[in-house]
Amino acid sequence: MTAVWLILLIPLFGIGVMALIGHTRVAGWVNVVLSAVSFAVSVWLALIVYADGPLLSVSRMLYIDAFNVYLVTLTAFVGLTTAIFSRPYMQHEVETRQIGKGRMRLYHSMYQGFMFAMQAALTTNNVGILWVAMEGATLATVLLVSLYRTPEAVEAAWKYFVLCGVGIAQALFGTVLLFFAAERVAPTRDDALLWNVLYGAASQLEPTVLTLSFVFLLVGYGTKVGLVPLHNWLPDAHSEGPTPMSAILSGLLLNVALYALVRVKMLVDGSLESNLAGHLMMGFGLLSFMVAGLFLHRQRDIKRMFSYSSIEHMGLMTFAFGIGGPIATFGALLHMTVHSLTKSAIFVTVGHASQIAGTQAIEKIRGLIRTQPTVGWGLLIGTVAIAGFPPFGVFVSEFLVLVATMKSWPWLTVPLLVGLAIAFAGLFRHIHPMVYGDPPEGQVPVRANMLPVMIQLGFVLWLGIAVPVFLSKWFEQATVLISGSSPL
């Protein structure tokens, strides 16, 4: 149990410490150390859950099962690699953009604040606290999006704040309705929002109220997942903020929002005994997948392009969770993992690429492979992986989703395949000249630590060739939790 509390206490401690350290170089290192400790603890926690099964804290505030523990570990891991990347990157930004010490303190403090909100959302047993933590994640990152204080950055942050705030308010209303239904069946009022109580009593919950509640929750958390047509904030926030922010927003925040959605879907499924929630998710998911793929083609900013790619993949996962069978769910869980790893690696590489070129405009970034081969190859391999080429993990998960679609909704395979092709073309028409073109005069390499990128892409490759036994057992347990039957 100690491990669960430590997962929350370390970043909470980090918020305070980082707010006090004025020296940017030292703060960067402390950030790395704190993230490393968090990751170590999360591995410890994962091993405990792997051995002993679900954990419920004595106060019943925290609940860990196979579904959230792997996301906890993933969050801590991406948090660590991004912190390693962030240290030299932000140092470079401080030198070139004149960011004051106060703002760097804010940056580091809120980096830990964001990690805290994510871990709190994942580990809490209370559906209400889940909402509070999701909103907390927005609040922690909103000032980081406007860190550079350019008109564009302020605009992006304002959009992010207002759209996500209004969106997630719908989720609070959904939570109130859920409480309204649960109050009648839960033993005491304070129990009525506890997830383990709700899950046990799901079949007694009033279906009409729960349907209404799910619609609000879908709109609310769907805004944070970035589902079309609620996605407008996402490309702006991802492209205007500092790149480490883009990496953890894209790699982690979207996942955690989807996690919240799947948790409430499990309740609604138990109550409704029909797949209404799944159908809604399939519709929104497929729409996001198609629309984002088309938008990839007309992007001029490299970070905007990859944030549309995130919307596309989140759409695919939402679709897969919507289908709901064991294979689709297994595929979706795997896709969550490989997408996080690949996308955060890509954003790290993109950060270096835009520092080399001095801009984020796609048409000005040229000849990366000749200027700095590690960055060029990193970008190319990352894009190959995210587009779903065979040896990488994304291919496996997309293939599983396709198989599941073919089984239960054969006609939907066509739009899925068309969408994948469109997205592939959209990515490569932009990536090719950036990687291979002629570098402009006087383009010089930057100090870049590509090790985290290589490790992450290595993991994705490993997951594509063979999913390790402990991981597949985890995924299987989580799949059984979500869909009720095992895929293996």
Next chain:
Amino acid sequence: MEFTQLSLYDQAILLLAAIVLFTSFIMLAQPRIVPLIHAFAWQGVLLAVTTALVAYVTNNPHLYISAGLNLALKALLIPWMLHRLAVRLNIHRDMEVVKYPSLTLLAGASLVVFSYYVAIPIVQLSALVTRNAIAISIAVILLGMLLMITRKKAISQVIGFMSIENGLFFAAVVSTFGMPMVVELGVAFDVLVAAVLFGVFFFQMRESIDSLDVDRLNRLREVDE
């Protein structure tokens, strides 16, 4: 059931719900900044009164804490902060141009009808009071959104945002006698932080685009130029 046949408590709750809805309409129609803030503060007061009444009648002492929190936050602190910001940024005498005011109000009225339609599934489930209260809280939420859509000044949008929160709080209090305490404290904390951040944003916006008109935030878009 006739209105007069209800218990005094139910009648009082319905009356308060109606006045809360009315303050939403006042905000929708009010183009000046300072009266808008005042209308918002009054809505906060009404919410606190409703909460205290529910706490007294249903004998839920923890609701007194929510009532106090709500009074402190939504009726005093946030309006005071907004007022001070408006004075410091010298926008307190500004008039907002509300295009088509009568059309906006009509749209608001139809949103109320729509909210009652949405609440129909809950009708079979509960008493008259709850049904009305849920419909009215959905209406307050939607009117808050309408306020945000029709206004161009950042400060009016913040008020719309906060009044959406008011609608949520109202729903929680009247239909379920408040959420569990931890959740309510968490939500109140989030609202407070959000209010402070909005204040910070006013200054950042003024610094970067030299205005608090949200219309001027138009650099990021998808169209090819």
